[in-house]
Amino acid sequence: MKITGIELRRIAMPLVAPFRTSFGTETERDVLLVRVVTPDAEGWGECVAMSEPLYSSEYVDGAADALRRFLIPALPAHADAEAVNRAMEPFKGHRMAKAALETAVLDASLRASGRSLGSFLGASRDRVPCGVSVGIMDSVPELLDTVAGYLDEGYVRVKLKIQPGWDVEPVRAVRERFGPDLLLQVDANAAYSLGDAPRLAALDAFGLLLVEQPLADDDMVQHARLARRIATPICLDESIESARHAAAAISLGACSIINVKPGRVGGYLEARRIHDLARAHGVTLWCGGMLETGVGRAANLALAALPGFTLPGDTSASRRYFATDVTAPFELRDGHLDVPTGPGIGVDPLPGVLDEVTVSTEWIPL
Ligand SMILES: CSCC[C@@H](NC(=O)CCC(=O)O)C(=O)O
Ligand SMILES: [Mg+2]
Numbered sequence: 244m245k246i247t248g249i250e251l252r253r254i255a256m257p258l259v260a261p262f263r264t265s266f267g268t269e270t271e272r273d274v275l276l277v278r279v280v281t282p283d284a285e286g287w288g289e290c291v292a293m294s295e296p297l298y299s300s301e302y303v304d305g306a307a308d309a310l311r312r313f314l315i316p317a318l319p320a321h322a323d324a325e326a327v328n329r330a331m332e333p334f335k336g337h338r339m340a341k342a343a344l345e346t347a348v349l350d351a352s353l354r355a356s357g358r359s360l361g362s363f364l365g366a367s368r369d370r371v372p373c374g375v376s377v378g379i380m381d382s383v384p385e386l387l388d389t390v391a392g393y394l395d396e397g398y399v400r401v402k403l404k405i406q407p408g409w410d411v412e413p414v415r416a417v418r419e420r421f422g423p424d425l426l427l428q429v430d431a432n433a434a435y436s437l438g439d440a441p442r443l444a445a446l447d448a449f450g451l452l453l454v455e456q457p458l459a460d461d462d463m464v465q466h467a468r469l470a471r472r473i474a475t476p477i478c479l480d481e482s483i484e485s486a487r488h489a490a491a492a493i494s495l496g497a498c499s500i501i502n503v504k505p506g507r508v509g510g511y512l513e514a515r516r517i518h519d520l521a522r523a524h525g526v527t528l529w530c531g532g533m534l535e536t537g538v539g540r541a542a543n544l545a546l547a548a549l550p551g552f553t554l555p556g557d558t559s560a561s562r563r564y565f566a567t568d569v570t571a572p573f574e575l576r577d578g579h580l581d582v583p584t585g586p587g588i589g590v591d592p593l594p595g596v597l598d599e600v601t602v603s604t605e606w607i608p609l
Contacts, residue, residue, distance in 0.1 A: 244281050244348075245282060245321050246279055246280070246321075246322060247609065248609055249277060249278065249279050249280070249310075249347070250605065250606050252275070252603070252604045253307070253601070253602040253604070254569065254597070255271060255600055256272040256564075256569070258270055258271060259562070262376075262564070263404065264404045264406075264430075264432050265434035266298065267295070268378075272534050272536070272564070273294045275290040275306055276290070276343075276538060277344055277347040279344075279350070279351045280351075281352075284586075285351055286348060286349065286352070286587060286588075287347055288348075289343060289346070289536060290303065290310075290339050291535060291539060292305070292340070298432070299339075299460070299481060300336065301338070301339045305340075310344060313337075314334060314344055315344070317331060317334070318330050318609060320609060324345050324512060327348045328345055331345075338510075339506045342506045342510040343506070345509070345512065346510060349510075349511060349512075349587075350588050353588075354586040358587075359585060361544075361584070364511060365549055367548065367549065367550040368548045369582050370548075371558060372555040373398055373399060373555055373558050373560070373578060374400030374401065374426070375398040375401060375402065375563060376532065376557045377393065377404065386417065387417065390420075394425075397577060397578040398575070399555050399578040400427070400452070400554070401417065401426065401427050402427075403427070403430070404431075405430065405431050406431065406432075407439065410443075411442070414446055414449050418449045418450070426555065427452065428451050428453045429453075429455065430456060432456055432480075432481070434457075435458055436459075437458065437469055444472060446473070452554065453478040454475045454476070455478040456478070456481050456502075457469060460481035462482075463491060463495050463497040466479065466497035470497065470499070471496075476527075477497065477499065479498040480502040480531060482498075483501055483502075483503075484508055484509070486513060486517050486520050489520055493520075493524050498526075499526060499527065500526065500528070501521055501527075502528075502529060503518065505546060506539070507531075507533075511546060514546055515546075518549050518551045518552070527554055528553065529557075530544075530557070531556060536569045537571065537590055538570060538588065540561065540568075540570075542588045543556070544558055544580055544582045544583060545589075547582075559575075560572070567596055568596070569592045569593060569597050569600060570590040
């Protein structure tokens, strides 16, 4: 597929409410969208990097720079997703930047052939059950009201952000208020150390599905040690940046569940490789989120519909984060979101909305 040129478009997406985690508070998403133009179709990809390198080492200005100076210039004039990944391989890291470019190329090629991303990846369902991620709050009563609101909207699983000082008490309160059948899990974003094992073991009393990324992103050995000291299954997020990382984590016993985020692992092809590896080893998967707009959300739903994704993911409705999405909003129905069926990612940014939220746009001819 010949690529005529690529647009880098920065958009500012205010959040409907601050989203607080152990590493900071988000009030707006500074998003980089990548649009690949070919004679037959256009394709979109969303870079999930945050404004600052707090979730991982990537940040959106750095991703734009890596794309502009290294990744896009390395592309062959005729490329498909596999060729794009090969061309980007020599450059280290920048997986979120690479994922955005791969997705845009994949989207363009699938649109040209009239094939949906779900069909290409191997989706086995046409709708997926949706969980919701709930940030750290100023008080337990505020948390309980927020969780009640999301349950009223139909979410089938609740994930609570935790950190030292905000863990056992809020988890106990949610479990006691909403009962033993609520699918409940926590995400520490690497806020604890192995010395906190007794504190994390105290969460075993609440029947959690998992504890996500309790320890440092680069410490699988400590996670393997922690796994022998707590009963709650460990799920890794930040630690898993590739199928190799997933294989290492599985063989070390560092986790029994993986939160798969295509942006974190360099794209949907690598995400599918992790899916296939995890299935072969009986490791449970679910699809994570990075507060994506409808562009990234659509693509994540295609991935979340693969057979190995057996837990509800962080694939929430658009309104969880945005008053107005850049695509037609994804709306929860009976706790599920429909997987787009159109060619490629199956959605298009709405031109009027996109223009309103655009901060800058840059055209790079090939
Ligand atoms: C700003 S926090 C982004 C990373 C976080 N993502 C979520 O909690 C879910 C976000 C979403 O619903 O998209 C995670 O560590 O899993
Ligand atoms: Mg996480």
